[in-house]
Amino acid sequence: MTEPLVFAPMASRAFGERVCAALGTGLAAMEEREFEGGEHKTRPLVSVRGRHVFVVQSLSGDERGSANDRLCRLLFFIAGVKDSGAASVTACLPYLAYARKDRRTKERDPVTLRYVAQVVEAVGTDHVLGLDAHNLAAFENAFRCPVDHLEAAPLLASHLAAGVRDLPVCIVSPDIGGAKRAQRVQELLAARTGADVGLAIIEKRRSSGVVSGGDLVVGPVAGRHAVIVDDLIAAGTTILQGAEACRAAGAVRVDAFASHGVFAPGAERLLGPGGPDRLIVTDSILPTRIGQDPGSKQPLVLPASGLFAAAIRAICSGGSVVALRELEPRKR
Numbered sequence: 001m002t003e004p005l006v007f008a009p010m011a012s013r014a015f016g017e018r019v020c021a022a023l024g025t026g027l028a029a030m031e032e033r034e035f036e037g038g039e040h041k042t043r044p045l046v047s048v049r050g051r052h053v054f055v056v057q058s059l060s061g062d063e064r065g066s067a068n069d070r071l072c073r074l075l076f077f078i079a080g081v082k083d084s085g086a087a088s089v090t091a092c093l094p095y096l097a098y099a100r101k102d103r104r105t106k107e108r109d110p111v112t113l114r115y116v117a118q119v120v121e122a123v124g125t126d127h128v129l130g131l132d133a134h135n136l137a138a139f140e141n142a143f144r145c146p147v148d149h150l151e152a153a154p155l156l157a158s159h160l161a162a163g164v165r166d167l168p169v170c171i172v173s174p175d176i177g178g179a180k181r182a183q184r185v186q187e188l189l190a191a192r193t194g195a196d197v198g199l200a201i202i203e204k205r206r207s208s209g210v211v212s213g214g215d216l217v218v219g220p221v222a223g224r225h226a227v228i229v230d231d232l233i234a235a236g237t238t239i240l241q242g243a244e245a246c247r248a249a250g251a252v253r254v255d256a257f258a259s260h261g262v263f264a265p266g267a268e269r270l271l272g273p274g275g276p277d278r279l280i281v282t283d284s285i286l287p288t289r290i291g292q293d294p295g296s297k298q299p300l301v302l303p304a305s306g307l308f309a310a311a312i313r314a315i316c317s318g319g320s321v322v323a324l325r326e327l328e329p330r331k332r
Helices: 011-021 067-083 112-122 136-142 153-163 178-191 237-249 269-273 305-314 321-326
Strands: 006-007 028-035 040-044 052-056 088-093 128-132 146-149 169-173 198-207 210-218 225-233 253-261 278-282 298-301
Touching: 006 011, 006 321, 011 052, 011 067, 040 067, 052 225, 052 305, 067 088, 067 112, 112 136, 112 198, 128 269, 128 305, 136 146, 146 305, 146 321, 153 178, 153 298, 169 178, 178 198, 178 225, 178 253, 198 237, 210 237, 237 253, 237 269, 253 321, 305 321
Parallel strands: 006 052, 052 088, 088 128, 128 146, 169 198, 169 225, 225 253, 253 278, 278 298
Antiparallel strands: 028 040, 198 210
């Protein structure tokens, strides 16, 4: 196994440290300097010549920096590492900005995901690791360099298997587009527990950012612990409507899970009485925008760093990242 060299800019340093802890190594040293006018410089402080380099950067925006700034820092650092003789560079992206803008929905719309992929490749990125892309086909087709897609479904299934014993469970997709994602969690949970795990879908439509429908639940939620599974939570409207629909359909308890907690203004409603009984996210974006009030409900955070560590280990040993998913039970 080739020893990986893992870097993480300051904005994603905590996630990078967790990845390295799972690998049994430490983050490689790098310098980040700020200059007047908003300019900056980043460089590795160790030799990268001939090494296989992994750069961890979550492309999310918050009060400390925008998604655009973090993308720019990622690009400049990868370019500098390639100029310094790295054998290969893998961009490890727990959250990929602009992944939702993967097609034209209006006249003259940009396909921003493809443009992000183009600039990531332009600086010499050899490989991309992503977590629960909004649209898997669009993610895979946007890039021309090799990509691997990691899933948080095993994390959620393991959490549920350890904690839900008193009620039958139903995994709920908040829309038709997420049915495959919900089905994956259902299959994993059923394999782990040997129990009958239901699958339901909520009818929902979105146009110009406005969510409509969302009150019809198709599937066995009555008398069950319903778990709504989505890839991303922004303002939280979809989850709020889904929780209301599940309760109206007879669910005894309603939890909600999303791989990426973007938590735009308004998402604090999810921690109120109309929200889910438990809100669960991964640490692809730390939930610093929600649940900060003392005494309020807090989101439960499942660590996704182990997924990236396993993928890095597989890449360095010449293994298959796809094979990691196939180790999990899956119906054929």
